[in-house]
Structure formats: structure tokens, C-alpha cells
Amino acid sequence: MAExxxxxDHVDGMVRKxxxxxxxxxxxxxxxxxxxxxxxLDAAKEVLAQYGAEKxxxxxxxxxxxxxxxxxxEVLAQLVTSASPAAVLMTSSPEGKEIxxxxxxxxxSGLITDAVDVQAGEGGAVRTTQSVFAGGYTVQATVTxxxxxxxxxxxxxxxxxxxxxxxEQAVEVSISEGAxxxxxxxxxxxxxxxxxxxxxxAIVVSGGRGTAGDxxxxxxxxxxxxxAVGASRAAVDAGWYPHTSQIGQTGKEVSPQLYVAAGIxxxxxxxxxxxxxxxxxxxxxxxxxxxxxxxxxxxxxxxFKVLPQATEAVNKAKG
Amino acid sequence: MNIVVCIKYVPDAQAELTFNASDxxxxxxxxxxxxxxxxxxxxxxxxxxxxxxxxxxxxxxVTVLTVGPDKAADAIKKALQMGAHxxxxxxxEAIHGSDAAATSLILAEAVKKIGSPDLIxxxxxxxxxxxxxxxxxxxxxxxxxxxxLAAELTVDGxxxxxxxxxxxxxxxITASLxxxxxxxxxxxxxxxxxxxxxxxxxxxxVETWSLADLGLDAGSVGLAAAWTKVESFTKRPPRAKGQIVxxxxxxxTQLAEFLTTHKFx
Ligand SMILES: Cc1cc2nc3c(=O)[nH]c(=O)nc-3n(C[C@H](O)[C@H](O)[C@H](O)COP(=O)(O)OP(=O)(O)OC[C@H]3O[C@@H](n4cnc5c(N)ncnc54)[C@H](O)[C@@H]3O)c2cc1C
Ligand SMILES: Nc1ncnc2c1ncn2[C@@H]1O[C@H](COP(=O)(O)O)[C@@H](O)[C@H]1O
Numbered sequence: 001m002a003e004x005x006x007x008x009d010h011v012d013g014m015v016r017k018x019x020x021x022x023x024x025x026x027x028x029x030x031x032x033x034x035x036x037x038x039x040x041l042d043a044a045k046e047v048l049a050q051y052g053a054e055k056x057x058x059x060x061x062x063x064x065x066x067x068x069x070x071x072x073x074e075v076l077a078q079l080v081t082s083a084s085p086a087a088v089l090m091t092s093s094p095e096g097k098e099i100x101x102x103x104x105x106x107x108x109s110g111l112i113t114d115a116v117d118v119q120a121g122e123g124g125a126v127r128t129t130q131s132v133f134a135g136g137y138t139v140q141a142t143v144t145x146x147x148x149x150x151x152x153x154x155x156x157x158x159x160x161x162x163x164x165x166x167x168e169q170a171v172e173v174s175i176s177e178g179a180x181x182x183x184x185x186x187x188x189x190x191x192x193x194x195x196x197x198x199x200x201x202a203i204v205v206s207g208g209r210g211t212a213g214d215x216x217x218x219x220x221x222x223x224x225x226x227x228a229v230g231a232s233r234a235a236v237d238a239g240w241y242p243h244t245s246q247i248g249q250t251g252k253e254v255s256p257q258l259y260v261a262a263g264i265x266x267x268x269x270x271x272x273x274x275x276x277x278x279x280x281x282x283x284x285x286x287x288x289x290x291x292x293x294x295x296x297x298x299x300x301x302x303x304f305k306v307l308p309q310a311t312e313a314v315n316k317a318k319g
Numbered sequence: 320m321n322i323v324v325c326i327k328y329v330p331d332a333q334a335e336l337t338f339n340a341s342d343x344x345x346x347x348x349x350x351x352x353x354x355x356x357x358x359x360x361x362x363x364x365x366x367x368x369x370x371x372x373x374x375x376x377x378x379x380x381v382t383v384l385t386v387g388p389d390k391a392a393d394a395i396k397k398a399l400q401m402g403a404h405x406x407x408x409x410x411x412e413a414i415h416g417s418d419a420a421a422t423s424l425i426l427a428e429a430v431k432k433i434g435s436p437d438l439i440x441x442x443x444x445x446x447x448x449x450x451x452x453x454x455x456x457x458x459x460x461x462x463x464x465x466x467x468l469a470a471e472l473t474v475d476g477x478x479x480x481x482x483x484x485x486x487x488x489x490x491x492i493t494a495s496l497x498x499x500x501x502x503x504x505x506x507x508x509x510x511x512x513x514x515x516x517x518x519x520x521x522x523x524x525v526e527t528w529s530l531a532d533l534g535l536d537a538g539s540v541g542l543a544a545a546w547t548k549v550e551s552f553t554k555r556p557p558r559a560k561g562q563i564v565x566x567x568x569x570x571x572t573q574l575a576e577f578l579t580t581h582k583f584x
Contacts, residue, residue, distance in 0.1 A: 097452050
């Protein structure tokens, strides 16, 4: 069976959940091979084996962490030549998409981004499902040239643990000087919030202009549910919440089990980032707010009254 | 310094986007279009750099480049009104249905024909297709360093420096010119065309090139040459109307009940 390369999404060896989802998808298409680039390989091995990686390609050099995208695309291009995989999967993050874009040109292969599902089609073709036009349409697509390169959105499938051999492969790759053109010269780590990562979270609670700058009720409600906190662009532009928490077209696209929008009107650009959520709840003072068109459950009311009451009830229910 | 800004003409975000049933491509003709709002940030960034560089706008040029249908000329016009010096419009029947790979090929050849710019600027993503991969593909084709998703941008001599805000860290990325830089909507406030700008734009040069002008074969782009294929599309069924309650003192309690019934607690 052909290999399927999965580019491991990790932070210093801490493997992200999306990697486990991609390993699960890879098994539908062939034999998963994990490609680990950067520092921290030892910490990652066990979990990659637990989720079915048959082979493990490790490229553990600090070099990769200092340069942007291009060296990783070169590594993958060389593996595509040597391993002739059935497909290459990576996360639909800005970096994942950029690596995929470069790889696509290098290997003259078709690229599909933002897949929410990937299946083996007839004759081994890889068939993807995407949600387009702000969630208005669902599209099925295939790659017609080269090795299918697919970026997969987080939360697309439930990861399934299956033990894999994770046999380490010794492969020599060369990185050109040209790929080292863009260098990271400074790094200011972001303080951890202790909350789940937005794109991976099962529940996201977001606040908008309706918070008037006070996110405390949003955060307390989120914490009662173990949720991540998001924000609309209006809230971000006002400086109330960091840009990295923005949900929408120019922020993050999330697809959690539950999305709660409080004090958010539901502009098309915001919808683009949350419309594929499984269950949607809104709290808004204005019963005409467009967000109510999307909801499974909505409360017309003041978020400063509704959320604290709900938080208390949730905390009580948890016991 | 010579700057090229890649700009796209896109359907209006408020319009209902659909597919052409005949070939599964986006229907770009049936709806009103405009300059992609996210590319206005790239134009503004280019103008700011030109103004700040030695010699100012007299010696530092901003050329906007678009690949698209006839109506895409509107996008160029708006950019010229904002202050760009010149426009290049690549337009050809054969371009219809091009995917990101083909678009990047056309852009790459057009950039070469414009001359070797010091800086190529793009938006972070198109507001219609929104793959966000054309910048990376273009950088790859031109063999340039890619310095993407800039929330802050400076050029110091032959070096470009950006700030990029990631999930785990905010990083500074540095590259030597020539380079390709994509900018986010956090970078600046795009200017509105002034009356003077609108008048001046009428006299600015716009070139229209065909594929043949770029030495590209019609068969290398367009729907037939695409590396991916849309097999089918379905309109997402409207979400079933949800339950909406008006808070009369127990809205939060009802919300919590909904969460418990649906096992979120
Ligand atoms: C190119 C482009 C890209 C964009 N990208 C994004 C993006 O990625 N993400 C994004 O979110 N937006 C984006 N936007 C902006 C978007 O168009 C909207 O302006 C934005 O989403 C509005 O944010 P909001 O809903 O918080 O504010 P508003 O639209 O002002 O809505 C605030 C809501 O809060 C309600 N409210 C007020 N007080 C209370 C209260 N006490 N209790 C309950 N409800 C209350 C009001 O009734 C109102 O509905 C983009 C726009 C453009 C042009
Ligand atoms: N047809 C086009 N003409 C000019 N520039 C484009 C075109 N398509 C994409 N771009 C540029 O590439 C960026 C990202 O586009 P995309 O990859 O389509 O999301 C845009 O913001 C533009 O700067």
C-alpha cells in the first residue's frame, strides 16, 4: 500500500490534535507516514505511533525553526520524489497552506485547501469535501495532476487511536541557500491563557462589540464549559481582545461542536469563520440581528444578565 | 525602489455567490465586483513605502497588477485613484477557470515582464476564493523569499522586516530584497481616493496584456489546465430554524438547560 505523508503539526514536539486527525484520515488512503520537521522529535514519537504512523521521517534541526516555510517545502518535495506517496496532508493553517503552495509548484501537483473531509474515491483518487462561499456551498473536488496535496481543517474527523510501527527512516535531504531567504530574527512568545487552542477547541465562546470591552462575562462562561474564547473583528479592532483570537474571514476559521456568539451581530465576514460549527448559540439584545438566522438556540437579551446566570447554572450542574 | 502590488477583482462579499452550472467554476460575471478589500491594505502599504523611501513617490514607483476579466479594470482604476503610478491588466479568454497554480504562473510571467521589482506585495487572501496560497506559489515561481502575513512592515536599505503575529509567538521576519510580502488587514488603514487622486488617475498608464504577450500558451492555464477539479457542488441546506427565547429573567437558565440537554455540560 502506498504511503501517505502527514506533516506533523507541533509546537516544540508537542503534537497538535490536528496531526492525529490527519493520521486518521491518512489510513483511509494508504499507510500513514509522519513527517516531523523541527526540534522535539523524541517527545512526539510515542503519540505518533499510538495514532497509526507506520513510518517516521524525522528532520530535527534548529535550522527549520529559524526559517519560514520554504525549507519545509523542500524537505517534503524530496520525500514526494523518494516515497511516491498517494497524498500529502498538512494542517489548514496559514503556515500549512504556504508550505502546501510551494510544494504544489515544486512537484507540479494539485493542491486543495481547507478540506473538511477526505475519502478514497474510485480508482484510488482522493476525494475531498470543502465548504466554500462563507459556508454557503459544499464542494467535492479531486486532484487531477501529480500527488494530491491537501490541507485539512482542524476538527474535521475524530482521531482514532491505532498502533503503528513508527519505524524511523533515515533520509538525507538538502536545503538550498535560496530557501533560507526569509529568517526569523526575533520571537516574542505569547503568554498562555490556559484555555484550549481556538481551532482545536470543542467549544468556542466569542464576544463582540456588545461586550463594550468587558470580556469577563465571556471568559467566565467559557471557563465553565472548558471552552476557548474568540472575538469579532470589532472587538479586536477596539483593542479589547488579541487579534489571534479573531474569528472570521481575516481571523481564524473554527468548526467546533458548539459555538456561542455573545454581542456579535453576525456579519458575513464573521460567519465565514464559524458557520460550519455543529451547534450555534447566540445571545444578542437585538432580535433582528442576522446571527439569529444561524442559531440552534438563541436568547434575545442582555449578555451581562444572561451569561452570568448561565455560568452559575452550568457550574451548579457540574456539581 | 520599484514595487508591484498584486490586486484581485472579486465579487462583492454581500452578493450571493454561485457556481456556473456548465463548468463548476465561480460565477464572476453575474454579480457586481470590486477591488478585493484585503488588497487595499497591500496598495496602502506600497504607497507608504514609496512615500517614505528616499526620493519619495517621484522616484519610487508602485505598479498594480491584476489577472482577471475586462471588468477587473475597475480594480486598477481604484488603485490608481489611491495613488499607484501605473497598472497592468492581464486579460485573456483562456484565463477563465484558472486555479491558484495557473494564476500564480500568469502573475509570475507578468512580474518578469514589468521588470525586476524590488518588492512584490499581495493581500493576505482573496475575499472570494480565499485560499491564501497565491503569494506562496508566486514566491516559489520567482525564487523569492516569502515574508507573509505582515502586521507591520519596514524596508531598511536592502532589507525588509516584518512582524507576524502567530498563535504561540509574535515573530520578526527578515529578508533581503527582492522579496515577496503579503500583508494582513492589521497593517494600516487604506486611504480613500482624494478628488485630486481621482482626476490624476485618468492620465496614468495602464497596459493590457494577453497571454501571448507574456509568452504563455493558452493551454497552460484556464479550466482545462487546472490541477484540481470540482466534481460537484451542493448548496448548503439552510439551517433549520432554531429555538429563540426572549430573556424575561430566566434566559440564562434556559440557555444552561439547552446545554445540559445537548450534553455540552
Ligand atoms: C475585508 C473584511 C474582513 C473582515 N473580517 C472579519 C473577521 O475576520 N471577523 C469578524 O468578526 N469581522 C470581520 N469583518 C468585520 C465585519 O464586517 C463586522 O464589522 C464585524 O464582524 C462586527 O463585529 P460585531 O458583531 O462584534 O459588532 P456589531 O456588528 O456592532 O454588533 C454588535 C452586536 O452586539 C449586540 N449587543 C450590544 N450590546 C449588547 C448586550 N449588552 N448584550 C447582547 N448583545 C448586545 C448588538 O445588538 C449587535 O448585534 C471584516 C470586514 C471586512 C470588510
Ligand atoms: N487574479 C489575481 N490577480 C492579481 N492578484 C491576485 C490574483 N489572485 C490572487 N492574487 C493575489 O494573491 C493574494 C492571495 O490570493 P488567494 O491565494 O487567491 O487567496 C491576493 O490578496 C492578491 O494579492
